[in-house]
Amino acid sequence: MLWTVDPAAEEPLYAQLVAQVHLALARGELTPGERLPAARELATSLEVNVHTVLHAYQQLRDDGVLELRRGRGAVVVQGAGTAGRDLSVVERALAAFVDAARGAGLSTEATTTLLKEALKG
Amino acid sequence: MLWTVDPAAEEPLYAQLVAQVHLALARGELTPGERLPAARELATSLEVNVHTVLHAYQQLRDDGVLELRRGRGAVVVQGAGTAGRDLSVVERALAAFVDAARGAGLSTEATTTLLKEALKG
């Protein structure tokens, strides 16, 4: 998977990393059993502090996505993600939703707020 | 519209108010020309500081949703929102998207991340 980080973004750096892993997992770019780069290594290449990367890793562990062990690194948990599943249905539904929202003149704030509400229930 | 605030939520208080206005506007519960409660008044009833409410109001003004004038209060801008439009199409598309995402086993993080990505492009 591809790692990127935008220090200018409003979203915290660690949260950006967390979201990227979730997304890569959903897209099958990351599969269970796969090992992620070492925290220090990733931190260096992203020009970010080690603790920031570790913060993201620990968050992902709490999410049940990663398994962390000293000396071994960060490994994607077996059964995590949707690897192998077909996401085309989701992609189509997403495209339809975005089109509908834009067609109705909804702002991005209103659109994301609607989704959050729907996910709550 | 209904005003609520949850101090325990992760989302900032002012952001909660902003989201509520956006949502109410999208749902037609708030119409252009309508006047919002005075900042001090709303702050008192919500047991929140005046500056917090004002922060939300000013954010909404920056979003092009509100018009603020001293002595007159906060009024919804003419042409703001989707008042009068039919949101049933959006609601259905949203429901379909949420169903598809859940059916695919996507986490809420992955789902919201997907939407953000889609809204960017």
Place this chain on the structure above:
DNA sequence: CTAGTTGTTCTATGTCAATGCGAACAACCT
């Protein structure tokens, strides 16, 4: 014109998250 209302602006304070930095430590691998 007067008094009340309401947003605007200013200063100040305290808390907390995020990030960065350094160091020691424990489990794991080769």
Place this chain on the structure above:
DNA sequence: AGGTTGTTCGCATTGACATAGAACAACTAG
């Protein structure tokens, strides 16, 4: 045994968030 890697401390800095109080200016209503 030695290197790798996550774990756990401590500490400092920055900024957002929220609260608080006060004075001020524009508007409304009487």
